[in-house]
Amino acid sequence: MQKEKKESFLRVYDRLYDHFGPQKWWPGETPLEVMIGAVLTQNTNWLNVEKAILNLKDAGLLSFPLLLDLPLDTLAEYIRPSGYYNIKAKRLKNLLQMIEEQYGGELELLFADSLENSRINLLSVRGVGQETADSILLYAASQPVFVIDTYTHRVFSRHGLVPEESDYKTLQEEFQGRLPEDALLFNEYHALIVAVAKEFCKKKKPRCRECPLQGVEEERF
DNA sequence: CACCAGGCAAGTA
DNA sequence: TACTTGCATGGT
Secondary structure, eight states, X not given: OHHHHHHHHHHHHHHHHHHHOOOOOOOOSSHHHHHHHHHHTTTSOHHHHHHHHHHHHHTTOOSHHHHHHSOHHHHHHHTGGGSSHHHHHHHHHHHHHHHHHHHTTXXXXXXXXXXXXXXXXXXXXXXXXXXXXXXXXXXXXXXOOOOOOHHHHHHHHHTTSSOTTOOHHHHHHHHHHHSOSOHHHHHHHHHHHHHHHHHHBOSSOBOTXXXXXXXXXXXXX
16 A cells, blocks of 8 residues: 555656656756756746846856856846846845855855755745755755645645645655655656646646546545 | 736734 | 735736
């Protein structure tokens, strides 16, 4: 029973992968760019984030020391298309300053730190919550951390795979406890959940008739 | 026109 | 602890 339950999350993964194929996340050329994207995409369409990152890239500002010294309101103007630009400029600054103070401005030292330490330090930053921290750890640092987001909660609770009231920590423990500890698997799985949510599990219009997960909750586990 | 998007923190009771 | 609200652009 417990063993089959463990395998059910892998069956869901297989269904999603068979339907959507590899998602090739995260869109970003460098760890710094991925980290910036993780902050900018908070409650924001990824297309808007791409515009903001392109602004920084075109200005030649995708560099840790340059961004660290960039005035707050200047940074805000560059990232304007990503929305919430004033608060996100501040959040990026907070994050850069933490890395400067704790790791001498070396992103690689943050990523080389223990998972426990790096996560605690990321979460200490004003504007970096659990999802943003875990996105950075998984997609920029390639650490085996499962990222939970509103899509994850919606898809899995609608299909009866987790209780509706599950919080972030509970969901993350479910995924990490039932899946092999594999950063590449976690990477692909999270991206596939986003894919299925966008197409079949929208907020208002769930089209679960054609959903590749149709009926998973009926399979006994 | 309304609604939504790969959240988070601060304020209130 | 458990809600509620502000933050904001751009696509559908």
